[in-house]
Amino acid sequence: MSDNPTRSDYDHERSDVAPRWPIYIGVGMLLTLPLAVAVVAALLYSVWAPPPQRPGPAIETPAPAVNAPRLQLNPRADLAALRDKWDRKLHSTGWVDRDAGIVHVPIDQAERRLLADGLPDDTRMPGPSRAAEAMPGAAGDRGQAEQGAASRGTPLPADRGSGDGGGQP
Numbered sequence: 001m002s003d004n005p006t007r008s009d010y011d012h013e014r015s016d017v018a019p020r021w022p023i024y025i026g027v028g029m030l031l032t033l034p035l036a037v038a039v040v041a042a043l044l045y046s047v048w049a050p051p052p053q054r055p056g057p058a059i060e061t062p063a064p065a066v067n068a069p070r071l072q073l074n075p076r077a078d079l080a081a082l083r084d085k086w087d088r089k090l091h092s093t094g095w096v097d098r099d100a101g102i103v104h105v106p107i108d109q110a111e112r113r114l115l116a117d118g119l120p121d122d123t124r125m126p127g128p129s130r131a132a133e134a135m136p137g138a139a140g141d142r143g144q145a146e147q148g149a150a151s152r153g154t155p156l157p158a159d160r161g162s163g164d165g166g167g168q169p
Contacts, residue, residue, distance in 0.1 A: 090106065090107045091108075092104075092106060093105055093106060
């Protein structure tokens with residue numbers, strides 16, 4: 001053999017597929033597709049069909065509950081009505097508690113009176129709070145703490161505000 005390749009070494013295949021075979025395959029697919037659809041439809045209506053439902057008692061809808069929440073049909077109108085109600089209350093005079101003698105006055109009148117009279121001045125000394133009384137070491141518990149410390153033999157701290165000059169008993 002020679003080192004030079006010849007045309008016959010790299011030549012293409014000489015036998016081709018007969019032209020009728022692709023046509024047979026296409027026609028077979030066109031015939032098989034409707035057959036497959038018919039088989040699936042037959043299975044859907046026979047084997048895979050849902051069981052028939054027996055007629056049961058008629059379902060009645062329950063009556064709405066008495067305490068059911070009412071839905072807003074027109075939220076904007078409801079908000080406008082609520083604001084109108086608040087506005088009438090702000091600009092009118094009326095009783096809050098007749099037995100206690102408490103009334104409400106128009107907001108403009110209340111503002112003028114507050115500016116003329118000033119804020120109320122409550123200079124009374126507030127009483128002790130319940131939280132301070134409940135805390136250990138509070139003024140009411142000091143005597144008990146001192147008695148407990150003295151009975152254990154523990155020295156008491158010097159009382160700085162007593163003025164006795166050294167805190168010794």
